[in-house]
Amino acid sequence: MPQQVQGVVAPGRNEPVRVETILIPDPGPGEAVVRIQACGVCHTDLHYKQGGINDDFPFLLGHEAAGVVESVGAGVTDVAPGDFVVLNWRAVCGQCRACLRGRPWYCFDTHNAKQRMTLAGTSGAGGTELSPALGIGAFAEKTLVAAGQCTKVDPAVAPEIAGLLGCGVMAGIGAAINTGGVGRGDSVAVIGCGGVGDAAIVGSRLAGAARIIAVDIDDRKLDTARRMGATHTVNSRTDDPVEAIRELTGGFGADVVIEAVGRPETYEQAFYARDLAGTVVLVGVPTPEMRLELPLLDVFGRGGALKSSWYGDCLPSRDFPMLIDLHQQGRIDLGAFVTETIGLGDVEKAFARMREGDVLRSVVVL
Structure with a gap:
């Protein structure tokens, strides 16, 4: 049954973001619903808000995230409910010419969830379709993604640290x-x-x-x-x-x-x-x-x-666990990227701090 959760939406070009009630559908074939635990505020989210990516408003912002798989759709075998995952925005297809030539980090047909999340209507039913930032939309209590966008990593790592691999640090x-x-x-x-x-x-x-x-x-x-x-x-x-x-x-x-x-x-x-x-x-x-x-x-x-x-030419299934291992060994300090932790209602302020240049990463913790 579809779920209502809170999420941060950019309603229009350069308009202030706001926390809205959004509707998350049950996962369909090849999809997963993930309960978000942390999501970094990346400059790409600001680009979306400013209309610098495209004009498919309203956007459900946030993409640099970690959380726990809550449910999966038919045919999903790589992840299961309860898995701790970092979300990635380049879920490789395995079938395009790049993948078939052994270069999946250049995948030309990366995929996202086919169903759309929506703003909850006045009756509680789905209303306006949302465009999830980089196919993720993780400034939300839960989000719907393609199962291939979920990369399992060691759950011993704090989500506010692990999630940063989802974009900026990996890039x-x-x-x-x-x-x-x-x-x-x-x-x-x-x-x-x-x-x-x-x-x-x-x-x-x-x-x-x-x-x-x-x-x-x-x-x-x-x-x-x-x-x-x-x-x-x-x-x-x-x-x-x-x-x-x-x-x-x-x-x-x-x-x-x-x-x-x-x-x-x-x-x-x-x-x-x-x-x-x-x-x-x-x-x-x-x-x-x-x-x-x-x-x-x-x-x-x-x-x-x-x-x-492109995304640091990474292969998430290879690179995310490797970097988590290096962090746990003390060879890199992923925690050094976290300047502050904030709530969903503080994203607009985080954008202002980003413009002022006094943060490395603000991270929304849910």
Whole structure:
């Protein structure tokens, strides 16, 4: 029987979010209902609220989540009620050309729940259909997802920590290790030191990078980047980041430059701050109107690789449990990403703190 729960909805472009009663249908074939225990406030949720992703309002926000499977639909065998899971927004299909070639992290046909959650009508029946952020919608007491979006992990880890793997932390660590191929002794520059950028720093350190240069316009973020493992910092408000990165790498540029902002001007900085035959990784999320212009001769002449990182090119079933293990071994500190825990009614305030730059992650705990 459908359930009524509380969830955070973005009703329209740049309108304040509000807590609404939503209707969660029983899971259909291949679907699962998950009781959410914690969900991080990610910049992508703010993009949804601002209309920077698309205009399919109203959105049920939240996607960086962990919780417990409550019920599953027909044909679901990989998870069962009672399993502690991290939700992912790239449930691989196993049948597309990428999956069949052994590259499921590039899956071209990832799937979500087929049924839609709705705003509860005045009679208690379903009303307006909701668009769940990244196919998840986890600023809610419960949510409906495709069962493949549920990745089982060790329940000994606190949900407010585990849930961060669902987006930002995985995106940053994966951008360094999976997409950028950072290796032992490499020099790495990370432009933009929010949650994703700091995770890229953690990933670079884990991979054995010798020099990790953090670039941002906010000294508070640069201080945090040092705590996360950066060996050098550059305030690009006062110093030319390209020249500073070159100076810190013997005049050559970094082996890998990770752009975690998603703007044309910072991408251009990343392009020119890399060494010849170096790699640029774009993991920051641009908005639809942004355009990039580079001299084609420079693209040709500098060689190397220009890559985009989809979700850190991760395979959730492989990478989530591995990172949880590394956290439990003390090799990475996922808890360092949690700045504060809040309630469902505090999401709008968390967006304001995000814009002010004084949080790494606010996490809704239910």
